[in-house]
Amino acid sequence: MLQSKDLAHILDVLLDNNTGGELLSETLDLYRDILLTASGIDLGGELEMGCIHTGAGVAIGTTWAALCIDDVLRTKRFVSGLYHAIKTVADRRAGPVHVLYAGTGPWATLVLPLTSRFSPEELRLTLIEINDGSYDSVQRTINHLGLEDYVEEYIQTDAATHVISGKLPVDVVLSETMQYCLIDEMQVPIVLNLMSQLPPEAIMVPERITLQLGVLNDDKAQHVNRNIGTVFTIDRASLAAYAPKNNNLDFPTFRLAVPLLGDAAEGPLAILTTIDVFGAYGLTHYESGLTNPQIIGEYPTVDNPLSAIDFTYHLEPSPLLGMRFHT
Numbered sequence: 001m002l003q004s005k006d007l008a009h010i011l012d013v014l015l016d017n018n019t020g021g022e023l024l025s026e027t028l029d030l031y032r033d034i035l036l037t038a039s040g041i042d043l044g045g046e047l048e049m050g051c052i053h054t055g056a057g058v059a060i061g062t063t064w065a066a067l068c069i070d071d072v073l074r075t076k077r078f079v080s081g082l083y084h085a086i087k088t089v090a091d092r093r094a095g096p097v098h099v100l101y102a103g104t105g106p107w108a109t110l111v112l113p114l115t116s117r118f119s120p121e122e123l124r125l126t127l128i129e130i131n132d133g134s135y136d137s138v139q140r141t142i143n144h145l146g147l148e149d150y151v152e153e154y155i156q157t158d159a160a161t162h163v164i165s166g167k168l169p170v171d172v173v174l175s176e177t178m179q180y181c182l183i184d185e186m187q188v189p190i191v192l193n194l195m196s197q198l199p200p201e202a203i204m205v206p207e208r209i210t211l212q213l214g215v216l217n218d219d220k221a222q223h224v225n226r227n228i229g230t231v232f233t234i235d236r237a238s239l240a241a242y243a244p245k246n247n248n249l250d251f252p253t254f255r256l257a258v259p260l261l262g263d264a265a266e267g268p269l270a271i272l273t274t275i276d277v278f279g280a281y282g283l284t285h286y287e288s289g290l291t292n293p294q295i296i297g298e299y300p301t302v303d304n305p306l307s308a309i310d311f312t313y314h315l316e317p318s319p320l321l322g323m324r325f326h327t
């Protein structure tokens with residue numbers, strides 16, 4: 001009972017656009033303590049640290065997946081975006097909203113607070129996780145919190161190859177299996193696989209991930225000075241357009257010109273990652289570990305020329321934004 005009140009309080013704080021940093025951190029500390037107790041996982045354990053290399057990318061270990069909760073704005077915006085995605089489906093038609101959560105980690109962190117606003121008749125959950133420790137833990141957590149009635153199915157599998165076969169149609173796919181620049185982890189193969197099996201009205205959370213070439217300020221703080229252009233986008237349109245040829249899984253190469261400017265000192269070039277979670281909710285530069293700009297080189301000068309960069313997003317041997325520099 002206490003815990004359901006706690007989850008309601010946690011959700012109120014996460015959904016409130018006026019929540020300040022201190023309250024957000026305190027609230028997520030409380031949420032983490034509830035989840036730690038419910039799951040009984042040992043964050044320092046050797047098994048919990050182990051990552052899985054699927055051959056198509058990395059699935060992070062239980063401890064690291066659990067600690068994602070501490071990326072506080074990430075957790076807040078994903079929970080808020082997911083809440084509004086579910087509301088959007090619920091407002092459009094009668095019946096339960098079915099969320100397929102691909103990569104729950106040990107705690108299904110992004111969805112559990114929503115059980116305080118939706119009943120098991122309104123919200124159904126299919127929970128997919130590949131990692132043994134996280135898969136066992138998410139079941140313990142849900143049982144301990146008395147939330148089993150929400151669960152349509154637990155599935156231990158690779159979400160990048162999973163064939164959706166449940167009786168209830170999927171309305172929302174939720175996956176946060178990414179790092180900045182969409183490197184190494186399996187967000188792209190997972191959503192490529194799952195969204196290709198669903199109708200256009202199914203919602204993907206996050207709705208869009210965008211990689212841009214940008215310029216940082218030439219100072220210590222290195223804030224983003226400006227964008228030069230978008231180099232890669234993952235959304236329903238780009239997933240639908242993906243058509244690999246001749247056994248080559250690469251996305252099409254995109255060439256972006258880098259303008260040579262005057263004599264004024266320019267800051268470094270960087271890849272900027274931004275995330276549209278759902279509706280008004282998203283994450284921009286430096287708001288999360290997922291959106292930290294990554295420096296890729298110095299801004300070109302007459303003595304250090306660079307006319308354009310070719311960007312190719314590779315799925316093999318593991319997810320990576322490849323770059324070829326042209327002088």
Ligand SMILES: C[S@@+](CC[C@H](N)C(=O)[O-])C[C@H]1O[C@@H](n2cnc3c(N)ncnc32)[C@H](O)[C@@H]1O
Pocket residue numbers: 054058059060061062064065066068069102103104105106108109110128129130131134157158159160176177178186190
């Ligand atoms: C970044 S963690 C996020 C954990 C939690 N959902 C959160 O947002 O706080 C990603 C989780 O997805 C799981 N995962 C990654 N790739 C996967 C795959 N191909 N199939 C199933 N689970 C995967 C990892 O094992 C990990 O538990």
